[in-house]
Amino acid sequence: MKKTVVLLLVLMCIMGVQAKGLKGKTIYLNPGHGGYTTGDRPTATINWEYMDTLSFYETRSNLWKALEVAKHLRQDGANVIMSRTRSGYVTKSQMEDGILNENQESHAIPSEHKVDKRFNQVETAADEYGQQQIVGLERIACQVDSIKPDYFLSMHSNAHKNGSTVNYLVMLFRGETGKPYFENSDKMAFTMWPYVFDNPLSVWSHYAADKPAVVGDISWMGGTPPGTPNRTGATGYYAVLKFNAPGFLVEGSFHTYDPERQRLLNRDYCRLEGLRYYRGIRAYFDGKPEKVGYLAGTVKSATEKMNHPRYTYREGSDDQWKPINGAMVYLMDSRGVNIKGYRTDGEYNGVFTFFGLKPGKYTLRYEAYGYETQTEEVVVEADKTTYVLPKLNRK
Numbered sequence: 001m002k003k004t005v006v007l008l009l010v011l012m013c014i015m016g017v018q019a020k021g022l023k024g025k026t027i028y029l030n031p032g033h034g035g036y037t038t039g040d041r042p043t044a045t046i047n048w049e050y051m052d053t054l055s056f057y058e059t060r061s062n063l064w065k066a067l068e069v070a071k072h073l074r075q076d077g078a079n080v081i082m083s084r085t086r087s088g089y090v091t092k093s094q095m096e097d098g099i100l101n102e103n104q105e106s107h108a109i110p111s112e113h114k115v116d117k118r119f120n121q122v123e124t125a126a127d128e129y130g131q132q133q134i135v136g137l138e139r140i141a142c143q144v145d146s147i148k149p150d151y152f153l154s155m156h157s158n159a160h161k162n163g164s165t166v167n168y169l170v171m172l173f174r175g176e177t178g179k180p181y182f183e184n185s186d187k188m189a190f191t192m193w194p195y196v197f198d199n200p201l202s203v204w205s206h207y208a209a210d211k212p213a214v215v216g217d218i219s220w221m222g223g224t225p226p227g228t229p230n231r232t233g234a235t236g237y238y239a240v241l242k243f244n245a246p247g248f249l250v251e252g253s254f255h256t257y258d259p260e261r262q263r264l265l266n267r268d269y270c271r272l273e274g275l276r277y278y279r280g281i282r283a284y285f286d287g288k289p290e291k292v293g294y295l296a297g298t299v300k301s302a303t304e305k306m307n308h309p310r311y312t313y314r315e316g317s318d319d320q321w322k323p324i325n326g327a328m329v330y331l332m333d334s335r336g337v338n339i340k341g342y343r344t345d346g347e348y349n350g351v352f353t354f355f356g357l358k359p360g361k362y363t364l365r366y367e368a369y370g371y372e373t374q375t376e377e378v379v380v381e382a383d384k385t386t387y388v389l390p391k392l393n394r395k
């Protein structure tokens, strides 16, 4: 009997049958950008001017997404490598202090909101104390090429014209559409698509859950196949994708769509996106579902529309309604006991989230100054995010 089992295992190894799930898999995560420079897609927001470090930078939102992905992957036993874990300049003494706390990245933001030249430098070498902070695209590609992870994901948001209402999801792999230059790179993206498209807090302008935008970078950006080779000899369009391993780059949404940019200022909104990426990666490896559930929504006015030069919304969509800043959202269990609270931020997105909930029935209570209090019954399911879009009436 024992012999049969051993024989079967040996046979499985020979045939290349991989163990199910994320345990032992190597996942390389690249949060796009890294500094507070003009190249890091700075964009003015309702509250903050262009290049103010509290305004929008892809640097910060991409990192928030990636840290959430990493957290879930590690809980499932994956070996996660991140190109960076912080935004902005990391000093030598900080490296020596062993700055490994993933939640300290905001230290790099100066308290006065002016741009400081020091915060434009990001790159520091990995050493025996520290986490690497690499932003150079070719350096990342070369590292990926030497590590050969089981999965690579680069996280970004897209740009059109400021004030444009274009907002879609797109996944780009190295190569031509229908012809990835490294096997399975497109298959991974197709698997992830439905998980990431499922975001009722945003308003998509193009594509659908069953109509994915999974395209080769050369086909998408133009250029002559197979593109210019880099140091590792890999061809393609995007410098960060030129390695010989499976993976792709995701443009999660458009930060030039004003309501979406306001949402991307909220860390928890970015965490929700990270959670969706995690689900997409896990699905590819046929991993186990989570036992906890999630709850997320946006608190908006039922009658007032947004009217601001930096807030062009898609006509007739949910984004026309004014998000309520500083609203309180209370979470109560089935016995009516208050268990959690969330205060919406001051960035005109109305976003609230509750992570890691026991599946079951809950009640949400929404309170905001000048508005009528409202309650709503919700069901939280394991491994799912329940989305709600409450609209409050003026008193």
Ligand SMILES: [Zn+2]
Pocket (backbone or CB within 6 Å): 032, 033, 041, 058, 156, 157
């Ligand atoms: Zn980007």
